[in-house]
Amino acid sequence: MNQASNAGTVAPATADLANLIDIVQLINRADDELELIESVVAKLHELEVAAAVVFRTLVPGADVLAPPQLPSGYDLNDPLATLINTAPVPAHGSFEGHALFDNRYYFAGREHALDLPIVDEYRDVALEVVHLGCDTAHFFPVRTAEPLGALTVYSIGSGAFDESRAVLVQRSAQVLAFGIEKCRVLAEVDRQRGELQETNDRLKASNRDLQDFAYVASHDLQEPLRKIQAFGDRLESKAADRLDDEQLQNLDKMREASKKMQLLINDLLSFSRVTTAKLTREPIALGELVAEVLAARSIGAAKVHVDTDLPAVWADRVLLTQVLDALVSNALKFTTGEQQVRIDINSSEPKEGMVAFSVSDNGIGFDPKFGVKIFEPFKRLHSHADYEGSGIGLAVCRRILDRHGGEISVTSTTGAGATFTVSLPAPSSQQFTGADV
Numbered sequence: 001m002n003q004a005s006n007a008g009t010v011a012p013a014t015a016d017l018a019n020l021i022d023i024v025q026l027i028n029r030a031d032d033e034l035e036l037i038e039s040v041v042a043k044l045h046e047l048e049v050a051a052a053v054v055f056r057t058l059v060p061g062a063d064v065l066a067p068p069q070l071p072s073g074y075d076l077n078d079p080l081a082t083l084i085n086t087a088p089v090p091a092h093g094s095f096e097g098h099a100l101f102d103n104r105y106y107f108a109g110r111e112h113a114l115d116l117p118i119v120d121e122y123r124d125v126a127l128e129v130v131h132l133g134c135d136t137a138h139f140f141p142v143r144t145a146e147p148l149g150a151l152t153v154y155s156i157g158s159g160a161f162d163e164s165r166a167v168l169v170q171r172s173a174q175v176l177a178f179g180i181e182k183c184r185v186l187a188e189v190d191r192q193r194g195e196l197q198e199t200n201d202r203l204k205a206s207n208r209d210l211q212d213f214a215y216v217a218s219h220d221l222q223e224p225l226r227k228i229q230a231f232g233d234r235l236e237s238k239a240a241d242r243l244d245d246e247q248l249q250n251l252d253k254m255r256e257a258s259k260k261m262q263l264l265i266n267d268l269l270s271f272s273r274v275t276t277a278k279l280t281r282e283p284i285a286l287g288e289l290v291a292e293v294l295a296a297r298s299i300g301a302a303k304v305h306v307d308t309d310l311p312a313v314w315a316d317r318v319l320l321t322q323v324l325d326a327l328v329s330n331a332l333k334f335t336t337g338e339q340q341v342r343i344d345i346n347s348s349e350p351k352e353g354m355v356a357f358s359v360s361d362n363g364i365g366f367d368p369k370f371g372v373k374i375f376e377p378f379k380r381l382h383s384h385a386d387y388e389g390s391g392i393g394l395a396v397c398r399r400i401l402d403r404h405g406g407e408i409s410v411t412s413t414t415g416a417g418a419t420f421t422v423s424l425p426a427p428s429s430q431q432f433t434g435a436d437v
Helices: 017-029 033-046 078-086 095-102 120-131 163-220 222-242 245-276 286-296 317-333 393-404
Strands: 052-057 106-109 136-143 147-155 281-285 303-306 312-316 342-348 354-361 407-412 418-425
Touching (some): 095 136, 163 245, 312 317, 312 418, 317 342, 393 407
Antiparallel strands (some): 136 147
């Protein structure tokens, strides 16, 4: 047998630029991959570049090129049309596969042996195509950075598919590749948009559930609790002289438990409100806000140092005030009582588009392994007897910062205090990574 013809890359030649422009316009208008392929193949057939033009798509994750769907209008006898449409085409071991993965234009026909590494099943089909009347078959890669598929042209008659036609099909294959890529990108954008919409719908439903919970917590749960407290007070005022010491202790325990329950409900309400409240962002001079927080809170004999170069932030003033107050409150609360409390509020090294500050103290600190746990709702490292509170404060801080597209983290060592670092969007960026929900 003679060696197979390998045309390599077709050199530029005179081509029907108007027809190529028509194909480019088809690609620019298309947003569906299947419709795009069908329209380009139909256009090439309309231009009579050959007896038949088909496109086979590389099936992702499979070593096969999918059978084409032939548009109507091909002037082929039924056996040939059926063979072209149903023939198995392996991604490796076929002319289409070689053209695609070698990124080259190949052709073969009656006068050319099939000298490329071809699997037997495909070789038999290719020879049968020749016997059914096609003199040559031409194979063009359709790919960008990744292989997408192959255009195959079946030509009848010696010299019917000349160099100018080859140039037109090759250029069409190149622009078709970018069109397919565009359609896939658009499809992926639509898919992600749909997922985002589903996520937003779930978030809205979750917020509605939280709002419903807030209503229940503020009404249905509060009412029986108020009655417990009221009846406990009444019992003490009217029957204290008839109760023994054990009964009075039990009454005190009941009233103390109801107070803790009240605190818990209030903290749950606070968390739900932070989750569902609408954010009203504005540029905030952090130094001024820190001064307001310190002025509103009794800090006793604590020594507080505030950096004079604190950054401006882009945040909701009410919610950021809540964060600062919680961090200062923790610094004042978790102390040994044996030394003067010291609190340092300083600027920190920010990420791009963000600003950062830290709140440090010289308190009791904690084991670093709890650095994530303390931001979970109702996670406490100490007993109620040692330090009051429900353990919701830092969870509220984290939720507030999540909604702002910011972060909060902590470093600490047992007995050596803790440093909380907060990052927020800078006023100039106004680009937020967190969901505004």
